[in-house]
Amino acid sequence: MRRVIGIDVHRTFGEVVVWEDGRLRHAGRIDMTRTALEGFGKTLLASDEVVVEATANSMARARVGWRR
Template identity: 75%
Template sequence: MRRVIGMDIHRTFAEVVVWEDGRLRHHGRVDMTRSGLEGFGRSLRRTDEIVVEATGNAMAVVRVLSPYVDRVIVANPMQVKAIAHARIKTDKIDAGVLAQLHASGFLPEVWIPDERTERLRRLVARRNQVVRHRTRVKNEVHGILQAHLVPKCPHADLF
C-alpha cells in the first residue's frame, strides 16, 4: 500500500498530511528540530515517500528523514504554485497538494545533489559572499578617501 506524505515546512514546525488509498488524512504538526524529525521518521514506513517544497531548511529535512523512508522528494515551489491554484491556502491544504501532486505524477521535482556537490555549492556560495563583502568594504574606503580629498594612491592598488 503506497503512502505519500506531504510536509509544508516552516522554521519551527511542519504540517503533515498523508495520502493513502486516494484519501488525504491530516497527521498533525512535527517540530522542526533534529529530534522532532527523527521521532517522526521512526513512525514512518520504509516504503513511504515524503514531499517537501524547496525552502531554506528543505535539505536539512531531506538529510534527517532519508534514512527512514524510500524517498524524500523536493518540489519546485514556483511550479507547484502554477499547477495548484487554491482559493483557500492553509498549511494543511499546501501539504495535501504536495502529496496529491506526487501521487498523481504531476509534481515538479528539484534535483537533489549528493553530499559532495552540496558541500561544494555551499563553499562556492560562501566565497561569493566574502568577495562581495570585500568589494563593498574597498568601495567604502575609496569613498571615504575621496570625500576627504585624500589624493589617489600612487601605487597601482591601494590595498
C-alpha cells in the same frame, strides 16, 4: 498499498499530510528540530514516499537523513 507523506515546511514546524487509499488527511504538526524529525522518521515505513517542500528550512530535514 501506496502512502505518500507531504510536509509543508514553516520556520519552526511542518504541517504533515498523508495520502493513502485515495484519501488525504491532516496528520498534525512536527517541530523542525533534530529530535522531532528523527522521531518522525522512525514512524515511516520503508515503502513510504515523503515529499518535502523545497524551502530554506528543508535543510533541517536533509541533515537528519531519514534513510533506512
